[in-house]
Amino acid sequence: MRVMVTGGAGFIGSHLIDRLVSRGDEVTVVDNLSSGVFDFIRKHVDDGSIIFHNIDLKNLSDLKPLMHEIDMVYHLAANADIRLGTKITDTDLNEGTIVTYNVLEAMRLAGVSKIAFSSSSVVYGEGAPMPTPETHGPCIPISLYGASKQGGEGLIGSWVGTFGFQAWVFRFANIIGRRGTHGVIFDFIHKLKSDPNRLEVLGNGLQEKSYMEVGDCVDAILHVIESTNQPFNLYNLGSNDTCSVRRIAEIVIEETGCKGASIEYTGGDRGWAGDIPKARLSIDRLKQLGFSVKYESEDAVAYTTRALIKEIMGE
Amino acid sequence: MRVMVTGGAGFIGSHLIDRLVSRGDEVTVVDNLSSGVFDFIRKHVDDGSIIFHNIDLKNLSDLKPLMHEIDMVYHLAANADIRLGTKITDTDLNEGTIVTYNVLEAMRLAGVSKIAFSSSSVVYGEGAPMPTPETHGPCIPISLYGASKQGGEGLIGSWVGTFGFQAWVFRFANIIGRRGTHGVIFDFIHKLKSDPNRLEVLGNGLQEKSYMEVGDCVDAILHVIESTNQPFNLYNLGSNDTCSVRRIAEIVIEETGCKGASIEYTGGDRGWAGDIPKARLSIDRLKQLGFSVKYESEDAVAYTTRALIKEIMGE
Numbered sequence: 001m002r003v004m005v006t007g008g009a010g011f012i013g014s015h016l017i018d019r020l021v022s023r024g025d026e027v028t029v030v031d032n033l034s035s036g037v038f039d040f041i042r043k044h045v046d047d048g049s050i051i052f053h054n055i056d057l058k059n060l061s062d063l064k065p066l067m068h069e070i071d072m073v074y075h076l077a078a079n080a081d082i083r084l085g086t087k088i089t090d091t092d093l094n095e096g097t098i099v100t101y102n103v104l105e106a107m108r109l110a111g112v113s114k115i116a117f118s119s120s121s122v123v124y125g126e127g128a129p130m131p132t133p134e135t136h137g138p139c140i141p142i143s144l145y146g147a148s149k150q151g152g153e154g155l156i157g158s159w160v161g162t163f164g165f166q167a168w169v170f171r172f173a174n175i176i177g178r179r180g181t182h183g184v185i186f187d188f189i190h191k192l193k194s195d196p197n198r199l200e201v202l203g204n205g206l207q208e209k210s211y212m213e214v215g216d217c218v219d220a221i222l223h224v225i226e227s228t229n230q231p232f233n234l235y236n237l238g239s240n241d242t243c244s245v246r247r248i249a250e251i252v253i254e255e256t257g258c259k260g261a262s263i264e265y266t267g268g269d270r271g272w273a274g275d276i277p278k279a280r281l282s283i284d285r286l287k288q289l290g291f292s293v294k295y296e297s298e299d300a301v302a303y304t305t306r307a308l309i310k311e312i313m314g315e
Numbered sequence: 316m317r318v319m320v321t322g323g324a325g326f327i328g329s330h331l332i333d334r335l336v337s338r339g340d341e342v343t344v345v346d347n348l349s350s351g352v353f354d355f356i357r358k359h360v361d362d363g364s365i366i367f368h369n370i371d372l373k374n375l376s377d378l379k380p381l382m383h384e385i386d387m388v389y390h391l392a393a394n395a396d397i398r399l400g401t402k403i404t405d406t407d408l409n410e411g412t413i414v415t416y417n418v419l420e421a422m423r424l425a426g427v428s429k430i431a432f433s434s435s436s437v438v439y440g441e442g443a444p445m446p447t448p449e450t451h452g453p454c455i456p457i458s459l460y461g462a463s464k465q466g467g468e469g470l471i472g473s474w475v476g477t478f479g480f481q482a483w484v485f486r487f488a489n490i491i492g493r494r495g496t497h498g499v500i501f502d503f504i505h506k507l508k509s510d511p512n513r514l515e516v517l518g519n520g521l522q523e524k525s526y527m528e529v530g531d532c533v534d535a536i537l538h539v540i541e542s543t544n545q546p547f548n549l550y551n552l553g554s555n556d557t558c559s560v561r562r563i564a565e566i567v568i569e570e571t572g573c574k575g576a577s578i579e580y581t582g583g584d585r586g587w588a589g590d591i592p593k594a595r596l597s598i599d600r601l602k603q604l605g606f607s608v609k610y611e612s613e614d615a616v617a618y619t620t621r622a623l624i625k626e627i628m629g630e
Contacts, residue, residue, distance in 0.1 A: 134452075146469065151470070158400070
């Protein structure tokens with residue numbers, strides 16, 4: 001199969017590419033390296049198993065010629081910094097919604113009609129019942145990142161309904177693991193690296209979310225696509241439980257060996273405006289396809305912490 | 316109250332302005348007259364009761380200076396031609412999603428935080444239970460217009476959650492009435508005007524949707540805003556029943572006096588790719604606020620047909 005992965009040099013994209021290459025797909029990677037890291041995919045480029053294009057998806061004309069001879073697109077490219085939306089309001093619009101439009105339009109023009117998309121649990125907004133099923137409504141995202149993911153879902157739905165596309169849309173819990181480039185564990189390790197005696201935690205630490213290890217995430221993506229064949233296939237991806245920010249702080253302090261570090265909470269029920277304090281997805285749909293995760297939330301956090309300590313402290 | 320109405324020279328906008336002016340609001344109208352009609356608001360401009368700006372909302376810099384001294388924005392501007400998305404794919408993105416971003420951003424920069432937004436029943440997509448409640452999920456629009464409305468809803472939600480805005484979002488059924496500039500009744504009258512012996516109907520005529528008279532619609536908007544005060548207020552607006560396209564064709568033929576006209580169906584279950592054949596909204600939330608519509612669907616169709624015949628045949 002000839003596939004394109006947008007954002008393929010990113011955290012999740014690079015893990016997906018490992019899987020696609022190992023199963024023999026022909027992979028074209030598109031990434032502007034704004035948050036992606038070329039080293040994550042270097043070995044595949046060097047041994048000729050993938051083709052890499054450093055282009056910006058905001059330019060439709062750059063994307064169009066690359067779409068020929070492609071059977072399916074995994075569209076993962078996005079701004080990954082959710083908090084940024086509180087300060088700069090057009091990043092998620094441009095790099096999320098509009099880029100998704102460009103991907104869909106380039107596909108339509110080239111006759112490519114299968115797309116997988118990384119949406120997010122944050123489309124559910126605040127106050128959804130937990131665990132939240134895919135059928136929850138109304139979805140009112142409270143972050144600009146969430147709005148861009150919902151905007152992308154809607155665009156994809158409309159390309160399915162209007163132009164006969166087939167889509168797999170995944171609403172991700174917090175995905176963590178090796179090569180993580182952002183998120184709470186990444187932040188905590190960096191903070192302790194610069195000051196081993198003190199760990200500042202945004203909010204009161206009672207935020208509690210579901211974490212999924214990135215290997216489980218990409219396995220789930222491929223499992224769902226192989227197991228389903230509706231025009232529009234929507235699946236939550238996550239684990240079966242949650243882990244609190246307070247517990248994550250304890251784990252990171254323990255694993256870094258910064259035993260004397262004091263935890264200092266900035267207070268309030270959330271990390272920033274637009275953060276959702278508590279989130280847990282129902283993954284019943286995923287499980288009904290015969291998939292089970294290897295890591296539940298706390299194990300995924302512990303595993304990720306050890307992996308990122310090596311990557312960050314080894315710098 | 317000092318309000319701005321975007322798309323104020325349009326069909327629904329101009330009716331809303333009639334109400335706002337009559338209750339004494341200071342009204343600023345923004346419209347690029349792409350589908351809006353200056354004559355709809357001319358009398359208010361001439362007598363000085365509203366201020367009109369012919370600007371394009373796609374240019375944020377044109378909008379910014381107009382947002383000062385505004386208390387609330389009624390954001391109705393949008394591409395009104397749903398079918399256009401099947402041919403030109405960026406109109407709804409540019410004139411829907413991106414314009415909504417511009418409106419929100421101009422408001423944020425000027426410190427304006429109250430917005431009412433005309434969303435649509437088409438955000439529910441196909442296959443929703445009927446009557447469809449606001450809590451239905453997932454919402455997977457199948458038209459590009461629907462995607463732009465969902466994108467707008469998400470942006471508004473995120474401005475509420477991130478920047479403390481207050482919003483009223485209305486998911487409209489098919490709104491019809493005097494000054495209609497598009498839609499099935501408008502199309503049928505124009506077709507019979509050019510050929511009184513033959514009426515072509517897109518689809519098999521069994522499409523069946525809920526219709527709301529525009530006076531009921533703007534009364535409902537103002538009633539909901541006066542009666543609610545949550546940060547994000549979401550309401551379906553429609554009537555209690557439906558009317559089939561076949562029945563509309565009969566009514567238009569009868570009212571135009573084209574009794575001999577043959578009805579010719581193009582076939583298929585829908586008018587065009589992305590059309591939703593059957594739609595009926597639950598308006599229980601609206602009714603719980605003590606509002607009731609004056610016209611049910613068929614009465615609204617008959618009333619509108621007579622009004623539009625005068626407007627179109629009188630040209």
